[in-house]
Amino acid sequence: MIDPMVWLIVLPLAWACFAFLLGPGRGARPAIAGLAVQLLLALQLAAGLNDSGAGAHAIGGWGAPLGIDLAADGLSVAMLLLTQVVVLPLAIYARTYFASYAAEARYFWPLAGFLIAGLNALFLSADLFNLYVTLELVGLAAVGLVAAGGGAKQITAALRYLFATLLGSGAYLLGVALIYGAYGTVSIPTLLPLVTAEAPDVVRLAGGLMLAGLMLKTALFPFHFWLPPAHGGAPAPVSALLSALVVKASFYLILRLWLGPFAPLAGIIAWLPALLGAAAIFWGSYQAICARRIKMLVAYSTVAQLGYLFLIFPLLPTEGALQAGIMQAYAHGLAKAAMFAAAGVLIEATGQDTVEGLAGAAQQLPLTLFAFGLAGITLMGLPPSAGFLAKWQLIEAALAQGHWIIAVAALAGGLLAAVYVFRVLRQAFLLAPVGDVRPVPRMLEWMALLLAAASVLLGLRGVELMQLLGVPAMGGAS
Amino acid sequence: MTINEALPLAVLASSLLPGLVIFILPETWIGTRTTLNLLGAVAKLVLVGILLAGVHAGEDYGVRYAVLPGLDLVFKADALGLLFITLSAILWLLTTLYAIGYLEGAPRRSRFFGFFSLCVTATMGIAMAGNLFTFFVFYELLTLSTFPLVVHRGTNQAMKGGTIYLAYTLGGGALLLTGIVWLHSLAGQADFAHGGFVASLGQAHAGQLQLIFLLLIAGVGVKAALVPLHGWLPQAMVAPAPVSALLHAVAVVKAGAFGIARIVYEVYGVEFAQSLELLAPLAVVAAVTIIWGSLRALFQDDLKRRLAYSTVSQVSYIVLGVALFGPIGTVGGLVHLVHQGIMKITLFFCAGNYAETLGIHKVSEMDGAGRRMPLTTVAFSIAALSMMGVPLTAGAVSKAWLSDGAQTAGMEWAIWVLWTSSLLNAVYFLPILWRAWFHQAPVAWSGEHIPAHGWRETAWLLLLPPLVTAAATLAAGIFADTEVSPLAWAQLIAGREYVGAMP
Known part of the structure; x- marks a missing residue:
């Protein structure tokens, strides 16, 4: 049986590696073909979800708390669908756009592939540590895309972006570590009944750190300083990808945590x-x-x-x-x-x-x-x-x-x-x-x-x- | 989908589809573009004819479609909506003919006619909206589709006018949206209905409902150019003449006035609005606007600006009629919706003819224009006299019903307002007619673009529309008592709003 959730992560990784092997500036066609299939998969997932309710998949047959769980509910599939819908036209755009900018296009397709794989995995992950990994993958690929132009301004913007994104995910990771210390698990479904309004201060601290880190990555005022130079300086298709999707990933994560495990604590700082x-x-x-x-x-x-x-x-x-x-x-x-x-x-x-x-x-x-x-x-x-x-x-x-x-x-x-x-x-x-x-x-x-x-x-x-x-x-x- | 559901959509499509096709037509395909425009306009007239017959016979036309759970787009063609639809459909055909003549050889015509059709589609949507949400969607679409028409000439002055227009209308839109959403959260999803739907909320919410009424009326009042929200209208005069005609006689200001009618009659219901003490303040605002607009018109030398201030004043006759509690005032206000449209569009067509043919833009340049362009000036004179309320014209009919309405409602002061306005109308229109007919013409017209050919004083496409609308102005006055007059239709509407209370 083909589970669309797995393929939504594997496919972009596959075409990204393929584009890398083909060499600089190549790999647009397989990427577009892959993205078209991804769009169909996302639609299939959405249709399935509407019919039958939430889905879950344990990779390699190992479920939580040991293995890696993939889970899809309405919120995550909605974000998945948005990602695929936006990326496909942008990829077609990028293929034409980069035809005249060979230098900027060198690593576009592999980096874009990793970025999409990271995004899709982020929307489907159900434990805090996996979310960190996908967040980091998305952030690094995005920094790479900004820097790929190679101009002095773009490198400066990319470095600033890199600093912000690493700081953000660092704060998040620290929060995850504190949670693990407090409850001994990072799986969201397992955490749900554990975190209550009477949670110890360390959990509040963890929540605060994660929120701050994610706000920095979402470029919420006053943490927005890195965004305009990075988005304004990158080539047009990259700017579009970053502005339309990447910042939404960390927003989704805030929302997911806010509605999920941290719901009992969230009311006071809403x-x-x-x-x-x-x-x-x-x-x-x-x-x-x-x-x-x-x-x-x-x-x-x-x-x-x-x-x-x-x-x-x-x-x-x-x-x-x-x-x-x-x-x-x-x-x-x-x-x-x-x-x-x-x-x-x-x-x-x-x-x-x-x-x-x-x-x-x-x-x-x-x-x-x-x-x-x-x-x-x-x-x-x-x-x-x-x-x-x-x-x-x-x-x-x-x-x-x-x-x-x-x-x-x-x-x-x-x-x-x-x-x-x-x-x-x-x-x-x-x-x-x-x-x-x-x-x-x-x-x-x-x-x-x-x-x-x-x-x-x-x-x-x-x-x-x-x-x-x-x-x-x-x-x-x- | 049944025929009764499809017809309102077909009315929308008859201008939307030609508009979208025209956008992508190359500039040089003049024949195709003209054919599409006219086909759309004629098809719409036919559809409107079918609707008129059906509604008269008591048929219901409507369709609904869910946008979000609990939020529907609702279209319905009822008697009140059809009044506005019919006016717009007829004047759209005439304005299209006029615009074809007016813009002959001008650049960027595909863009112009594309947005022109969108503008009419938006007007139709406003007229057929079955709830406030639908009304708002098309109300804002109208703002957006008229902006490119206002700035069509692309000059700095046009940009300034366009920016002011946007600032007013988008600001008004924000107020309107606040009111609509607030009401939606109080009353839930509700369609327009005879007698309104908020009465069931009762006096318990009176304070909130009064505030919502204020928001709604301020929102639509921007387009209806109620003082002090009228500042955009004279500025928007930079637009080409067919656009001014459309903005001032059909689409924009009427959308505002029509919105006020819908809100008073079918959201609040006249009786409930009266019990909340909302109608008297509205009448006062309308009266102030009537007088203020006329006063300002006196001091304008620019012909189109004088007409613009005259619009400010005349549109508020409709608002006044709506605010007068009682069926007779209602008839007066509604019939003026049509009458003001045909009179004012005539005046704007004529002003455009003077500008295009002889280069006349100012009242002070009008000397002798009547001898050079007798047919245009006859049309202009009929419309101007009708504005003053001279007997046998459409304006006289409106004024008679409004005065009677004021009498029955016990608001005698409104009659004085109407008389003062008539007097002021005479003061600012008669000098124009005097100059045009009785002053000596200059030896040569400095800005003459179109030479006369015998009796044809200007291009025939420019001449025909004002003559038709001027004739309609007379006909609406003389044949007011027949079955097919706008007056008869306004009485039909009033009869349905005040069930069983018609004189």
Whole structure:
């Protein structure tokens, strides 16, 4: 029997190794084929889950507490599905994009493969130590991707990123060690009944360390300092991968721990992430409004959009808050991938990377601008889009609990997003003398549009995704 | 899916699909683009005709579709919605014809007509929305699809106007969304219904409901250009003439006024709104807007800006009618939704003709324009007289019903507001007509672009639409008492809103 969970991890590893063996810059075709199969597997897993409930798989036949358990519930499969949906168009984009940048493409495919394998494994892991391993794999592959450009700026950004990601996972690992010391296990299902509200201080310390480390990796304000240079400096497909998916992995992990073993302890500090999230929305949007370079604008927009994800924490006991968070993760994942892809095309075509340089681009690159605009609609949270549904659910959950302040932060964030999105569109609509516009492969434009359209169309049908999220974990505890 | 479910969707598709195809058409495929545009507009008219006949006979048209668990997109074509749909469908066809003539030879027409069709789709969605969620989706879609039209010319001035437009409308959208979600969390999912659906919450929630009403009305009031939320409208005048016509007569301001009607009648219900003491303040805001808009219009030399302030004033007639408690005021407000549309679009078509043909943009340049362009000026005069409420015009019918409505509602002061506004309308329209008809024309028109060919004073595609709408303005006044007039339809709606209370 083929278990999709195992194959979702093995396949990307396989095509990554294959690409490495083929040599620098090669391996795009097997990667795309592999990703297409992964998408089907993820869909199969989601369909199976909707029919029959949570799945679990013990690798090598050894179950917990000795072996490695893989487990899938609605939350993890939703994230898996998002990953595969975003990566496939981005891979097709990258294949065309890197055709003209041989140097930057040297290690893209192997590194991307390890990154995807790490992400998929992270979503499927069910014990704290395995989660650490996958987190480290994702972090190192991401740093490698940023550094692969080879420029002095990119190396600096990559080193800063490396420092942040190692510090983050170090703090997490320390937390895991403390938990192991306290309870003698790192398996999440085993921990669930053990951690109670009367847990010793060392467990609280462990939880705090893990939370802080993961926040650093998610680039939550004020830990966001590493993100804009890394995401803004990398080649477009890499920026898209990092902004759309990698930061979501550590967010998922916070959510998983928050809802799982640490649920009895989490209530008291629920407002901390929300406050930082609100600050991130305002600070990130402000920086995006001021940014001179278009990719920095998009990168700071990521800082702001990640803030929304953390607004849900005080609301988590309510029906609908988790749904709002995952809908936002989908909205931002799809839209940000589209936006970085579109920004890549714009920079490639106009030969400039500033917002000013875009004057008149709407005439020459209507398709790309349309993609940018659609992605912008999602980021602003205007209907019809996934971002709008996320905002609706968030505001409704906030009002249901009487937490006005969260609704206000979400609405204000949407208006601020409008300021920076329309800053770009305005510039592009300006009448300007037709400058030198280099021809860009149509495939790049279409992939950006595809991702943007997906982020908008999801806003017309979220029922299935919400149904999937409702599938509980094994044992029904979360 | 039955026919009754498919028809509302077909009405949406008849402008959405041509719009999407037009986006990807190459600039030079003029014939294909024009054919698509006109086919869509005519198909929509046919569909609307079927709907009108059906609704008159008491059929229900509607469809619902779940977006999230417990959150549905709902479309329904009821009598109130059809009033707006019919107006939009007819004026869309005319404006399309006008725009084809107006933009002949201009660049970026595919983009223009693409967004134009999206804009009409959004208007149809607003008219057919069956709950507040659906209403909001299309309300924001309208904002987004009109922005590229406002900034179409791509000049710095256009960008400034567009930015101000966005700032107002997106801000209003945020208020509206807050109100809608709040109401949703109180009342759960509920469709628009005769007599409203919040009355069941009762007086216990009165404070919250009043606040929600304020949020909702402020949200839609931005588009309806209620003072002090009207600042965007004169600024948006930088758009090309067909867009101004569409913004001011059909899509945007009407979407706001229509939203107010839906909120008062089918969310709160007139009687419940009255018991919460919400209608009197709304009437006061409308009255202030009517007077303020007319006063500001007096001092504008730019023709389109004068018309814009006139719109600010006239749209609030509708709001005033809605806020007057009683079926007669309702009829007056609703019928003005149609009447103001045909009058104002005539004026904007004519203003566009003056600008395109002779280069006239200012009132002070209008000297003798009536002799050079008699047909356009006749149309302009009819519409302007109708605005003042001269007998035998559409405007007179609206004003008569509004005054009666104010009388029955016991708000005599509103009659004074209407009379003052008529007077002010005369003060700012009559000098234009005087200049156009009785002043000496200049020896040569400095900005003449289109030479006259015999009786055809300008391109025929520019001439036809204002003549049709001016004729409609007269017809709506003269034949107001017949079965097929807008007035008869407004009475039908009022009859269904105030069951059994019609005079």
